[in-house]
Amino acid sequence: MKVIRISAMWCMSCLLMRPRWDKVFSNKNFEIIDYDYDLDHDQIVKYEVGKIIPVLIFLDENDNEIKRIIGEKKEKELEIIIGEINEKNII
Amino acid sequence: MIYLDYSATTPVDEKVIEKFICVTKKYIGNPNSSHLLGREAKEVIDDVTLYLAKELNVKTSEIIYTSGASESNNLAIKGYCNANKHIGKHIITSEFEHSSVIAPISYLQKNGFIVDFIKLDPNGEVDLNHFKSILKEDTILVSLSSINGELGTKTNLKEIKSILKDYPNAKIHVDMTQSLGKEKLDLSYADMAAFSAQKGYGFKGIGLLYKKDNVNIEPIIHGGRSTTNLRSGTPALGLIASLQPTFEVSNENLETKIEYVKSLNEKIRTNLKNYSKVHINSPEDAVAHILNISIKGSDGPSIAKAFEKYEVYFSPQSACAQGTSPSRSVMALYNDIDLATSSFRISLSYLTTMEEIEEFLNIFKKVYQEVAL
Numbered sequence: 446m447k448v449i450r451i452s453a454m455w456c457m458s459c460l461l462m463r464p465r466w467d468k469v470f471s472n473k474n475f476e477i478i479d480y481d482y483d484l485d486h487d488q489i490v491k492y493e494v495g496k497i498i499p500v501l502i503f504l505d506e507n508d509n510e511i512k513r514i515i516g517e518k519k520e521k522e523l524e525i526i527i528g529e530i531n532e533k534n535i536i
Numbered sequence: 537m538i539y540l541d542y543s544a545t546t547p548v549d550e551k552v553i554e555k556f557i558c559v560t561k562k563y564i565g566n567p568n569s570s571h572l573l574g575r576e577a578k579e580v581i582d583d584v585t586l587y588l589a590k591e592l593n594v595k596t597s598e599i600i601y602t603s604g605a606s607e608s609n610n611l612a613i614k615g616y617c618n619a620n621k622h623i624g625k626h627i628i629t630s631e632f633e634h635s636s637v638i639a640p641i642s643y644l645q646k647n648g649f650i651v652d653f654i655k656l657d658p659n660g661e662v663d664l665n666h667f668k669s670i671l672k673e674d675t676i677l678v679s680l681s682s683i684n685g686e687l688g689t690k691t692n693l694k695e696i697k698s699i700l701k702d703y704p705n706a707k708i709h710v711d712m713t714q715s716l717g718k719e720k721l722d723l724s725y726a727d728m729a730a731f732s733a734q735k736g737y738g739f740k741g742i743g744l745l746y747k748k749d750n751v752n753i754e755p756i757i758h759g760g761r762s763t764t765n766l767r768s769g770t771p772a773l774g775l776i777a778s779l780q781p782t783f784e785v786s787n788e789n790l791e792t793k794i795e796y797v798k799s800l801n802e803k804i805r806t807n808l809k810n811y812s813k814v815h816i817n818s819p820e821d822a823v824a825h826i827l828n829i830s831i832k833g834s835d836g837p838s839i840a841k842a843f844e845k846y847e848v849y850f851s852p853q854s855a856c857a858q859g860t861s862p863s864r865s866v867m868a869l870y871n872d873i874d875l876a877t878s879s880f881r882i883s884l885s886y887l888t889t890m891e892e893i894e895e896f897l898n899i900f901k902k903v904y905q906e907v908a909l
Contacts, residue, residue: 454638454639454642454643455635455638455639455642456638456642457631457633457638457864459642460638460641460642460645460651461631461653463642463645463646464645464650464651496861497861
């Protein structure tokens with residue numbers, strides 16, 4: 446199970462979200478891949494990221510997208526969303 | 537054409553252009569060269585530095601020339617934090633800073649620094665109690681702008697500096713980009729401060745960093761020794777020389793100019809009270825040059841586009857922010873997503889005429905019909 450994290454250096458929401466991401470994913474078994482919105486264009490173009498960042502994209506074992514979280518979320522909200530993915534036995 | 541985006545950039549004053557041309561033609565030497573032509577060029581820089589030091593009430597050794605505020609902010613933030621990470625790795629900033637402040641702080645965050653954010657009180661000022669509560673023993677940097685570029689609110693730097701007396705490891709970096717030409721420059725509360733000439737009727741591509749002598753930073757551009765060992769590269773002689781007339785133009789008759797801009801601001805505020813869907817987001821005590829306005833039910837980029845049809849130019853948000861997102865500053869002040877989404881910033885200058893404002897208000901009536909009804 447992978448999670449793609451897309452953020453940009455100049456983005457305030459990304460600055461706010463990075464520590465929350467680190468916290469919620471610290472005790473979870475995800476392969477985490479970080480991409481820069483500006484510098485990793487070739488790698489992220491296939492994900493069709495819009496103008497709002499940061500973006501979290503959850504992928505299953507076949508790299509199919511199963512969930513996308515756009516913009517700022519509270520730590521608790523992130524935990525709930527990840528919990529829902531767990532409940533569906535996707536992980 | 538009506539230009540109302542002076543906080544994004546200003547037209548270059550004729551005296552600034554003349555100085556640039558004159559110095560560029562007359563002094564062909566590299567200021568770093570040891571021969572006569574180099575020494576003559578270096579003397580020009582020394583004279584400008586002396587003038588700026590006097591104007592800013594600082595030492596000549598405390599002025600570092602840069603390519604603009606983005607470089608100044610990067611040098612201050614990354615240069616200071618990297619040189620002092622053995623003391624601490626905690627940074628405090630606000631959620632309302634320019635991308636040239638956010639990006640170096642993001643870079644440091646990715647390299648192990650912890651970042652906390654100051655909250656604003658209901659008047660848009662720094663919540664000092666909250667500020668005290670997030671200060672730590674290992675806080676090494678507080679980075680704030682002197683004027684919020686979107687709303688025009690002023691930061692209470694005096695109180696912040698006073699609180700920091702109990703935290704000797706914490707230095708204060710001030711992004712003073714919006715201060716030039718809008719208020720009397722006061723560096724007494726800053727350990728480091730960034731300026732850009734283009735906000736004060738000077739050229740794009742030149743700015744400076746004020747850094748107190750006792751503040752230790754490391755360079756971000758490495759090379760030979762130049763006017764300072766903290767910023768390598770052949771000094772941009774003509775551009776540096778142009779800083780003197782830039783600061784002269786920005787600061788001469790400042791109080792009179794501010795009073796004049798206040799009259800323009802007041803004219804707009806009074807007129808826009810007639811529109812039920814209009815909300816003035818900039819508080820009354822914000823600098824008069826920046827006026828943040830919402831037309832509820834619309835969105836900032838659409839409003840700016842509608843005005844552009846009439847050759848009126850301004851920014852939906854600060855020119856360097858992402859176009860379509862709600863204004864974080866407006867959201868923080870009013871907690872109203874409609875206001876935050878429908879906001880735009882007009883910015884005024886002593887060059888703005890009352891006739892232009894009257895024409896803007898006439899056009900506003902038409903645009904309001906298009907976007908709000």
